[in-house]
Amino acid sequence: MPGPQSRFITAADTALLLIDYQPQMLMGIRSDDPASVLNNAQIIAKAAALFGMPTVLTTITADSFAGPFVPEIAEEVFTDKIVIDRSSINAWLDENFVKAVEATGRKRLVIAGLWTGACATFNALEAIWRGYEAYFVADACGDTTPQVHERSVDRMIQGGAVPLTAQHFVYELQQDWARSETYQGVVDLLRPHSIFGNVQVPYGKWALRAHELDGAVA
Structure with missing residues (x-):
């Protein structure tokens, strides 16, 4: 059976999961410039919208702790999306999240989230264990220290997830400037x-x- 790197991602067979881009999480980033991480998240969100890729937005404890999904994505890119709020760090423990992912009909998932060590890593690994191909956008993720971010990236790769960058994601969807x-x-x-x-x-x-x-x- 071909591995996850045997073909390029496309909007026809891949879904994007954007996890916990919220004020509280952004303010805690110390592995990179938070503005840069948000910038890269905007790139992949806009690319998914442009190419018609199914996208799931989710937050954690939005009303009691972390705040709403950032408006730069939830309001400016996906104005008609319902943001799924949950309490579990691992989003796959939330029934509504699982249903939303299954509703995309895709078995290839590109994941980006805050923080890298929890909301990205847990969800990428769980996706693999559930039979999905998992990719993650490394420069659209961030954590409380460079060490935490880097070790989390290592763990995802060792677990079978494929790393991307935000611009790589865009170019892989475009493939040909003649399109x-x-x-x-x-x-x-x-x-x-x-x-x-x-x-x-x-x-x-x-x-x-x-x-x-x-x-x-x-």
Whole structure:
């Protein structure tokens, strides 16, 4: 049977799980800049929406402790999504979460969550044990220390989960810049979130245009 790295993820066979992007969790991140982690979470959320990938949003103790799912994703990207709140660190212990994942009809899951050592690791490993292929977006996860984050990443990889980065996730969905139906959408979503989008692409277009004008003059 082919392993999880034998083919690329696609919006047709993969679902995205975004776990516990909440104020309390973001404020506790010390393994990376919290703003960078949130930025990367926005990238994957927008890419999933652009390509029509089923996405599940979940929070932990939103009303009593951790606060609502961040509006940069819940309100700006997935305005019609119901956020599943739960008490369990391992989201798979929550019946509503399990039903939501099963409703996607996908057996390949891309997971990102706060914090890495709990809400990402527990859920990636549990997904594998339940028969899913699990991927995780390492730079969209964060934890209370670099050590906790790094060891959690190690554990997920050793358990069979495949690491991605946010931009890797986007490029793997796009695959070919000639895919005109999503090309401009990819450029637009990366523009405010990455060097590629806000510097390299505009510069490349400027340079190409300048070259064409030089050729016309010559």
